Amino acid sequence: xxxxxxxxxxxxxxxxxxxxxxxxxxxxxxxxxxxxxxxxxxxxxxxxxxxxxxxxxxxxxxxxxxxxxxxxxxxxxxxxxxxxxxxxxxxxxxxxxxxxxxxxxxxxxxxxxxxxxxxxxxxxxxxxxxxxxxxxxxxxxxxxxxxxxxxxxxxxxxxxxxxxxxxxxxxxxxxxxxxxxxxxxxxxxxxxxxxxxxxxxxxxxxxxxxxxxxxxxxxxxxxxxxxxxxxxxxxxxxxxxxxxxxxxxxxxxxxxxxxxxxxxxxxxxxxxxxxxxxxxxxxxxxxxxxxxxxxxxxxxxxxxxxxxxxxxxxxxxxxxxxxxxxxxxxxxxxxxxxxxxxxxxxxxxxxxxxxxxxxxxxxxxxxxxxxxxxxxxxxxxxxxxxxxxxxxxxxxxxxxxxxxxxxxxxxxxxxxxxxxxxx
Amino acid sequence: xxxxxxxxxxxxxxxxxxxxxxxxxxxxxxxxxxxxxxxxxxxxxxxxxxxxxxxxxxxxxxxxxxxxxxxxxxxxxxxxxxxxxxxxxxxxxxxxxxxxxxxx
Numbered sequence: 001x002x003x004x005x006x007x008x009x010x011x012x013x014x015x016x017x018x019x020x021x022x023x024x025x026x027x028x029x030x031x032x033x034x035x036x037x038x039x040x041x042x043x044x045x046x047x048x049x050x051x052x053x054x055x056x057x058x059x060x061x062x063x064x065x066x067x068x069x070x071x072x073x074x075x076x077x078x079x080x081x082x083x084x085x086x087x088x089x090x091x092x093x094x095x096x097x098x099x100x101x102x103x104x105x106x107x108x109x110x111x112x113x114x115x116x117x118x119x120x121x122x123x124x125x126x127x128x129x130x131x132x133x134x135x136x137x138x139x140x141x142x143x144x145x146x147x148x149x150x151x152x153x154x155x156x157x158x159x160x161x162x163x164x165x166x167x168x169x170x171x172x173x174x175x176x177x178x179x180x181x182x183x184x185x186x187x188x189x190x191x192x193x194x195x196x197x198x199x200x201x202x203x204x205x206x207x208x209x210x211x212x213x214x215x216x217x218x219x220x221x222x223x224x225x226x227x228x229x230x231x232x233x234x235x236x237x238x239x240x241x242x243x244x245x246x247x248x249x250x251x252x253x254x255x256x257x258x259x260x261x262x263x264x265x266x267x268x269x270x271x272x273x274x275x276x277x278x279x280x281x282x283x284x285x286x287x288x289x290x291x292x293x294x295x296x297x298x299x300x301x302x303x304x305x306x307x308x309x310x311x312x313x314x315x316x317x318x319x320x321x322x323x324x325x326x327x328x329x330x331x332x333x334x335x336x337x338x339x340x341x342x343x344x345x346x347x348x349x350x351x352x353x354x355x356x357x358x359x360x361x362x363x364x365x366x367x368x369x370x371x372x373x374x375x376x377x378x379x380x381x382x383x384x385x386x387x388x389x390x391x392x393x394x395x396x397x398x399x400x401x402x403x404x405x406x407x408x409x410x411x412x413x414x415x416x417x418x419x420x421x422x423x
Numbered sequence: 424x425x426x427x428x429x430x431x432x433x434x435x436x437x438x439x440x441x442x443x444x445x446x447x448x449x450x451x452x453x454x455x456x457x458x459x460x461x462x463x464x465x466x467x468x469x470x471x472x473x474x475x476x477x478x479x480x481x482x483x484x485x486x487x488x489x490x491x492x493x494x495x496x497x498x499x500x501x502x503x504x505x506x507x508x509x510x511x512x513x514x515x516x517x518x519x520x521x522x523x524x525x526x527x
Contacts, residue, residue, distance in 0.1 A: 157489065164527055195512060201438065203527040221509050223488065223499060238503040267493035296484055296524060336527075346527060354527055 002029050002319070005088060005098035007078055008256075009035035009063045011043075011392070012290025012304040013104035017071045018394030019312035032072040032096065034088070038063050040392075042384055044301070046136040047165050048337070050143050051176050056133060058384075066392045078105075081262040083283045100285045100319065103271055105256040107161055107291040107299055109135075113252040114156055116227035126232060127247045130169065131161055142246060143176065148185030149245030154234065155192045156224055156252045159268075161291060161299045164346075166190075166250050167197055168337040173248075174214045175339030191219040191234070191242060200353040203346070206370050210338065253299070255292050270294035275350070276327040278311055287311065296350065297330040305391055306331040309401035312394075331403040333359075335380035343376035345369055349403040357408035369408065429455050441515065441522050445479070448519030456517045460506075464517075468505055471497050475518040485520045487511065 004020065006013045017033050024031065045059040067073045076090040081101070088096045109129045111118040117127060128142060129135040153170045160166075170190050177183040190197055190211065197211055197218055198204035211218055223237045227247075234242045255269030264271050264282075272281040273293035280286040289311060290304040297303045307328050314324035330350030337343050345367050346354035358366040367375055390397050424443055426433050430451045435444045440459075442448060453472060457464050464472075474495040478486045488499050488511050502510040511523045 158487070158524075167527075195509060198527050199524075200527055207527070223503070225500070237500050238508065267489055 002099045003097065004029060004031045004100045004102065005096055006031070006033040006102045006104055007081075007088070007258075008104035008106055008290070008292070009033050009040070009067065009073065010104065010106050010290065011301045012106070012292075012308060013102070014040070014063070014066045014392045015305065015308045015394055016102055016104060016289060016312065018066070018068055018392065019308060020315065021068045021070050022394065023312060023316050026070050030072070031070065032074060032098075033067060034074045034076055034078060034090070034096070035063055036075070036077045038075055040066060041133060042387055043131060044162070044380075044387075045384060046131055046133065047162075047168055048172070049136045050130060050139040050169075051172050052140065056137065060133070061388065068393075078256070078258040079261065080258050081264065083262070083264065083286060086285065098285075100287070100315075101283075103259070103280075103286065103288045103292050104290045105259070105292045107159075107253045107255050107270075108132075109161075109251040110254045111249075111251040113254070114224055114226065116229055117156075117249065117251060119227070119229040121229045122227065122232070122247075126245065127227070127249060129249060129251055131165070131250070139248065143173075146186075146246055148182055150187045150189065150243065151246045151248070152189045152191055152234070152242060152244040154190075154222075154224070154247060154249040155194075156250060157193055159299055160250045160253045162334075163298050163300075164334055164336050166192075166248075169248060170216055171210070171214065171339040172337055174216065187217070188215070189217045189219060189242065189244075191222045193223045194220065196220050200348075202356065203354050203370065206356060207344070214339075259292070266294055275330065277314060277324050278307065278328070287315070295330070298332045298334070300332055300334060301387070301391075302333045303331070305397075306333075306399075306401040326401075329402050331401060333399065335376055335383065337377065337380060338372050341377050342372045342374055343380050344372055345376045345379065347403060347408075352403060352405070352408075355408040360407050366407065439522065442519040443521070445519065448476070452519065453517050456519075460513050460516065462506060462513065462517070465505075468517075471495070471502070471505060471514060472518045475514055475520060479518075479520050485515045485523050487523060 006017055013033055017031055040061050040063040042059045045054045048054055064073050076092055079089040079091045081088050086098050109131055124138040128139040130139050153166050155166050177186045198207050225235050225237045227234050232244055255265055259265035259269040271288045271293055273288040273295055275295040278287045278289055280288055291299040310326035310328050314326050318324050333347045335343050335345055345359055347359050348354040354370055356370045359369050360366055424435050426435050434447050437443050475486055491497050492499050506513040515522050
């Protein structure tokens with residue numbers, strides 16, 4: 001009997017056990033998944049909850065209800081992994097051995113990494129994160145009570161969970177205050193450590209106007225050093241200052257602490273991983289999926305989904321001493337809410353930046369890429385149902401795991417080529 | 424990819440002027456690139472640049488500011504002093520490495 005142990009029953013861990021339980025024979029393979037709690041949160045919903053789109057109960061379900069028959073679920077906190085003797089130690093004293101290990105323990109916001117950010121005078125009073133249930137709920141109440149002043153939306157450091165979410169939050173806040181009739185009393189500032197809100201050429205060409213049109217001030221290249229609680233001011237490494245009345249921040253994101261305790265992570269507790277097949281750089285029986293790895297793809301559910309489609313087939317070959325046939329290309333596919341019932345859709349991978357065109361999804365139809373439309377907003381809302389009912393259970397979703405160039409415009413490239421040809 | 428001439432050598436760069444071929448880089452080229460962004464390279468700058476070059480060879484990705492701080496031992500505050508305003512971008516540019524990644 002062989003044992004596959006999965007650490008984490010979030011999006012990635014849940015999809016993996018569902019896919020692999022179908023592929024691995026039950027009489028020769030045991031599968032166990034460990035998570036520290038029993039609440040599975042639909043994380044994209046946390047972005048929309050502050051604006052009243054969802055109630056908390058719509059975003060939470062029991063983790064166990066997505067774990068298939070034939071997979072053991074253990075609720076416990078991992079103390080550490082000893083990869084040399086294939087054993088995981090739990091904080092309650094139990095030990096779990098494995099033949100193969102999948103690390104899918106995700107990433108979490110760490111406000112304590114920035115001095116002053118979680119100061120009790122500020123935290124959940126005038127400074128909020130939104131990728132936690134507590135933060136998203138507290139922010140919902142704070143937005144209701146906010147009647148004017150300076151709203152600052154801020155990214156502490158890359159990489160972050162769902163990299164477009166802070167931009168979406170900014171657009172949604174603009175629409176929200178407009179609807180409440182107080183947009184002229186609210187100054188909105190978008191602060192990023194990157195050189196702009198959009199850093200890829202085609203995106204910045206097609207979407208750069210979206211901030212200007214909404215009268216949102218951009219503060220690029222801002223690397224936060226600390227927050228001064230008394231003056232409610234963010235101070236950067238090069239001593240720029242940005243005051244705020246309400247700060248919505250994406251704190252530093254880090255992988256699980258047990259990764260650090262096991263000596264298996266980089267400086268942000270992400271596990272060094274092969275970006276094409278998800279095998280740990282160091283251990284031939286450890287794979288890393290979803291946000292827990294250091295692969296240079298977006299930390300997003302769509303990436304985990306495409307990755308796991310390929311991984312589950314590779315894994316069966318790998319454990320039977322056959323070569324892993326599929327190579328992941330970093331495919332990501334994200335709906336971006338732009339406010340007022342509209343949204344954008346982007347589709348990209350490690351090497352191809354988001355392009356304009358149309359994205360073919362059978363049944364749902366062609367959705368415009370990199371362009372505002374009502375259809376894309378509906379796509380985003382429909383996705384919650386798809387997530388709970390199709391994606392987590394490892395059922396077939398007709399979107400290819402590797403990115404396709406079908407439907408994408410290459411006009412921009414050919415314009416450039418023309419320019420070069422003329423030079 | 425366009426090719427330009429730096430220090431009398433052909434150098435392949437992308438649309439933003441970042442070098443795309445690791446082995447085309449030389450210290451002479453770095454000095455010219457640094458001058459483009461108004462930086463005069465001191466011994467401390469060279470320590471950072473050599474760390475970034477070695478690290479890229481190992482990791483296959485441009486180092487982040489945090490990685491340069493934790494692994495290289497160059498505090499982020501100092502990175503800002505040495506390469507003002509946009510350290511991550513300027514360091515990659517001068518070291519002949521790809522620009523650090525954003526998302527969209």
